[in-house]
Amino acid sequence: MAVIGIDLGTTNSLACVFRKGRAELIPNGLGAYQTRSAVSLLEDGTVLTGAAAAERLVTHPETSAASFKVWMGTERTVRLGERDFTPEELSAFVLRQLKADAERYLGEEVREAVISVPAYFNDNQRCATKLAAQLAGLTVERLINEPSAAALYHRQAAGSGDGQMMVVDFGGGTLDVSLVECFENIIEITAIAGDNRLGGNDIDQAVARRFCQENGLVLEELPPAAQASLLGQAETVKRVLSAAPAAVMALQTETGRWSFTLTRPLLRELCAPVFRRVGEVIRRALQNHGRESRVDQVVLVGGSAQMPVFGDFLEELFGRRPAVAAQPGETVALGVGLCAGIKERAQDLRDLVMTDVCPFSLGVATYSHARDKTPHMAFLIPRSSMLPASHQQTFYTLFHNQRALRFEIYQGEGYYASENLKLGELEVQVPPGPPGEQSACVTFTYDIDGVLHVSARSSGGDYRDRLILNPRLRLSGEALEQARARLEEVRLAARNEGDRLLTERALRLYEELPPTRRDEAAWLLQRFQIAEEGDRIEREKARRALAEGLDRLEEWLHRDPFGFWPEEE
Ligand code: ADP
Ligand code: MG
Numbered sequence: 338m339a340v341i342g343i344d345l346g347t348t349n350s351l352a353c354v355f356r357k358g359r360a361e362l363i364p365n366g367l368g369a370y371q372t373r374s375a376v377s378l379l380e381d382g383t384v385l386t387g388a389a390a391a392e393r394l395v396t397h398p399e400t401s402a403a404s405f406k407v408w409m410g411t412e413r414t415v416r417l418g419e420r421d422f423t424p425e426e427l428s429a430f431v432l433r434q435l436k437a438d439a440e441r442y443l444g445e446e447v448r449e450a451v452i453s454v455p456a457y458f459n460d461n462q463r464c465a466t467k468l469a470a471q472l473a474g475l476t477v478e479r480l481i482n483e484p485s486a487a488a489l490y491h492r493q494a495a496g497s498g499d500g501q502m503m504v505v506d507f508g509g510g511t512l513d514v515s516l517v518e519c520f521e522n523i524i525e526i527t528a529i530a531g532d533n534r535l536g537g538n539d540i541d542q543a544v545a546r547r548f549c550q551e552n553g554l555v556l557e558e559l560p561p562a563a564q565a566s567l568l569g570q571a572e573t574v575k576r577v578l579s580a581a582p583a584a585v586m587a588l589q590t591e592t593g594r595w596s597f598t599l600t601r602p603l604l605r606e607l608c609a610p611v612f613r614r615v616g617e618v619i620r621r622a623l624q625n626h627g628r629e630s631r632v633d634q635v636v637l638v639g640g641s642a643q644m645p646v647f648g649d650f651l652e653e654l655f656g657r658r659p660a661v662a663a664q665p666g667e668t669v670a671l672g673v674g675l676c677a678g679i680k681e682r683a684q685d686l687r688d689l690v691m692t693d694v695c696p697f698s699l700g701v702a703t704y705s706h707a708r709d710k711t712p713h714m715a716f717l718i719p720r721s722s723m724l725p726a727s728h729q730q731t732f733y734t735l736f737h738n739q740r741a742l743r744f745e746i747y748q749g750e751g752y753y754a755s756e757n758l759k760l761g762e763l764e765v766q767v768p769p770g771p772p773g774e775q776s777a778c779v780t781f782t783y784d785i786d787g788v789l790h791v792s793a794r795s796s797g798g799d800y801r802d803r804l805i806l807n808p809r810l811r812l813s814g815e816a817l818e819q820a821r822a823r824l825e826e827v828r829l830a831a832r833n834e835g836d837r838l839l840t841e842r843a844l845r846l847y848e849e850l851p852p853t854r855r856d857e858a859a860w861l862l863q864r865f866q867i868a869e870e871g872d873r874i875e876r877e878k879a880r881r882a883l884a885e886g887l888d889r890l891e892e893w894l895h896r897d898p899f900g901f902w903p904e905e906e
Contacts (some may be wrong), residue, residue: 338446338448339354339439339445339447339521340354340478340676341353341363341435341439341449341452341675341677342360342451342452342453342670342672342674342677342691343432343435343450343451343452343516343673344452344483344486344488345374345428345431345432345452345453345466345469345511345513345670346406346508346511346537346669346671347373347374347406347407347508347509347510347723348403348404348508348510348538348640349371349372349373349375349640349666350371350372350373350374350431350432350435351363351370351371351435351667351670352436352438352670353670353671353677354439354443354674354677355675355677359512360672360674360678361439361443361672361674362667362674363439363443363860364438364442365387365435365438366438366441367385367388367834367835367838368668370572370670371432371666372386372388372431372438373386373408374385374389374403374405374428374431375387375388375390375391375394375403376390376401376405376417376422376427376431377389377390377391377393377394377401377402377417378400378401378417378827379613379830380797381831382399383482384827384828384829384830385830385837386431386829387434387834387840387843388838388843389834389837389838389840390403390746390837392841392844393427393850394565394569394843394846395566395569395845395848396562396841396844396845398561398562398565399416399417399418399561401417402415402417402427404509405424405427405428406428406509406510406511406717407422407508407534407840408439409424409428409458409461409463409465409466409469409511410458410459410461410463410465411424411464415417417604419761419820420421424466424469424645425466425469425472426469426472426779428465428466428469429470429472429824430473430641430824430827430829432450432472432473432475432490433473433829434829435810436450436473436474436475436827442900446474447475447888448610449475449476449477449478449479449679450475450477450677450768451479451481451483451488451676451677452477452480453480453483453669453670454466454480454481454482454483455482455483455506455511455531455533456482456483456513456515456529456531457483457513457529457530457531457532457533457535459697459748460748460758460789460805461751462533462698463480466480467480471817471821472817472820472821472824479676481676482513482515482529483513483669484504484513484514484517484526484529484587485507485515485517485524485526485672485674485676486668486669486670486672486675486676487504487506487636487668487670488502488519488524488636488639489672489675490505490668490671490674490675490876491504491636491638491662491668491672492519492524494662494663495660496735497634498519499520499521500519500633500845501516501517501518501631501632501633501634502517502518502632503520503622503634503635503636503641504517504636504638505619505635505651505659506638506642507536507537507615507642508536508537508639508641509536509537509538509639509640510533510534510535510536510613511531511533511534511535512531512535512536512618512767513529513531514529514530514531514615514621514622515529515530516528516529516622516623516626517828520527523645524768525723527626528626529622529625530619530621530622530624530625532618534603535611535618535807535882537572537575537640537641538862539611540575540607540608540611540641540644541571541572542568542569542571543577543607543608543610543611544571544574544575544586544599544604544607544878545567545571546587546605547607547868548567548571548595548597549567549657551597552596552597554588554595557589561746563590563665566755566849568592568851569587570587570588570895571586572895573895574586574595574599574895575599575606575642575644576597578600578604578644578680578894579643579644579645579905582601582691582765582903583598583600583601583742584598584599584896585597585599585894585896586598586685586895587849587851587894588629588849589848589849589851594851604646605646605649608644608646608647610652612647614663615650616650619654620862628778630858632655634660635651635657635660636659636660636661636662637651637659637660637661637665638662638665638666638669639665639669640665640666642661642662643665644663648661653828677828687754688757689893695718695720695783697720697724697732698718698720698749699714699716699746699748699760699781699783700713700714700715700718700745700746700747700749700807701717701744701745701747701870702714702715702732702744702747702778702779703715703716703732704735704746704755706735707736707772711754712753712754712755713752713753713754714747714749714752714753715730715732715785717729717730717780717781717809718781720750720763722810724784725782725783726781726782726783727780727781727782727783728780729776729778729779729780730775731778732776732777732779733773733774733775733776733779734767734774734775734776735772735773735774737772739767739769739770739772740752740766740767740792741764741765741767742764742776742777742795743763743773744763744764744766744777744779744791745759745762746760746763746791746794746805748760753847753853760789761791761805763791763792763801763803763805765777765795765797765799765801766795766797766799766800767795768797775796775797776795776796777793777794777796777799778793779791779792779793780793781793788804789804789805790802790804790805791803791805796832813848822895835880836880839880839883840862840865840866842859842887843861843865843883844860844862846858846887846890847859847862850890850894855894857886858886858890860880860889861886864882865880865882865883868880
């Protein structure tokens with residue numbers, strides 16, 4: 338049975354398999370490698386994922402969701418129509434789709450996956466990812482940090498030599514910067530820094546805001562559909578500007594029509610605050626590394642890495658142009674595919690060793706003296722420790738005849754325990770005695786798969802240990818079955834994704850076009866719908882006409898009205 342690798346992205350998700358000695362991306366029902374991480378509930382109660390669901394963010398914002406990865410591991414839920422969904426459930430829909438696509442492509446059942454997560458993800462977020470997979474009927478044997486995957490693939494594909502690589506992964510919603518030491522067959526992540534709220538989305542936001550500012554509007558005060566349309570258009574024109582010098586956005590609501598032209602210099606200006614934050618994360622990664630930070634090579638991955646202005650920014654920062662992976666949006670997935678190959682112990686990869694670092698500190702709450710009221714942290718595994726890591730520390734009683742030592746286990750960087758994320762607790766009995774006489778030795782072992790093993794042995798011989806997973810992940814047996822059943826009720830929408838996407842896209846464009854051009858979209862769509870009753874050739878003709886017509890309308894919508902913009906500088 339095949340193990341697949343999954344890059345579960347904020348914006349796009351991909352699946353990959355290791356076959357015949359190489360990582361092979363798995364196409365979805367549309368023939369594309371990237372599946373939009375978007376979900377939309379249809380009127381008949383089924384759920385749509387991918388590009389068609391993303392189109393519905395504009396036309397049906399109240400039953401559609403995207404970017405839910407940023408809420409993974411939090412209590413926040415998303416309401417779609419009548420029902421609330423957790424971020425894990427929404428991710429499970431995307432995973433279910435990827436699993437189904439992989440099964441169709443491979444012609445066999447897929448039950449196991451290796452999934453990548455941002456290096457910056459904390460334990461809650463990692464466990465939420467595993468839970469999402471379980472809900473989708475996948476067992477996750479291993480989570481891999483996205484930059485590790487990227488480095489792994491880059492090294493294999495580009496055959497880059499030994500040395501220090503900096504991987505800058507600039508996606509839709511997250512930024513990860515990692516230093517990776519490559520030496521012979523060892524790939525070792527030596528430092529990481531990241532921001533899980535920084536990505537191409539921020540640029541889209543900035544563009545949409547500028548649109549509003551120029552037109553005397555306030556983004557938040559617009560109807561949800563108008564906001565979604567503006568953000569969608571901002572994303573489109575941003576991508577257009579990777580090739581063209583200018584592009585146009587327009588918004589039509591009941592109260593008016595507005596437009597705006599985005600040029601490269603303006604985009605550069607809007608990106609500046611976002612890039613400044615990127616620069617800070619890069620500096621933090623170098624600081625975390627500590628040692629003399631020589632960077633031999635900078636590798637850019639992630640969809641936003643394709644922006645020429647981003648390359649310019651990094652060139653200024655490093656004094657040389659970074660290497661951009663051939664398909665920056667696919668690098669992580671290909672690396673996860675390689676990793677799935679390692680998982681399967683595929684011959685070709687047997688010699689490769691990968692080590693990772695712990696992205697956060699782990700420790701217990703401790704009191705300095707008997708009157709101490711606010712416990713602070715004793716860190717057993719400091720951030721950036723090489724994994725697997727294991728450390729011990731001894732703690733002593735503070736009170737006379739104290740009968741037990743209780744350890745609250747936390748993750749985070751705050752000095753006070755209360756600033757950090759509590760993972761669990763453990764208590765061992767001690768024989769009575771004067772303060773400081775009895776003690777307990779606590780051991781933390783943290784492994785690459787994100788499972789923390791904590792044990793404590795007291796001087797009285799009492800021993801306790803536990804595996805710390807997220808409480809939600811401990812949803813075992815019955816509870817998990819219930820959660821899965823709840824989700825199973827929501828079936829994936831019927832196939833024929835190409836037609837579905839065309840229809841959703843036509844409906845979205847219809848809303849975005851000025852009334853003078855709307856009829857064209859409506860006419861194309863009607864013709865397509867009528868042809869659905871006809872024979873294959875008719876259907877295929879109408880399908881092509883619709884696709885071409887929509888491309889034409891979309892191009893028209895964003896075209897620079899003056900037809901010419903001088904190249905900057
Ligand atoms: P994630 O890993 O967060 O799912 P990706 O790595 O797939 O995201 O990157 C998605 C981001 O890349 C989006 O913000 C998208 O707008 C942006 N993007 C994709 N292609 C381009 C392009 N050609 N130019 C600029 N930005 C792009
Ligand atoms: Mg990504």
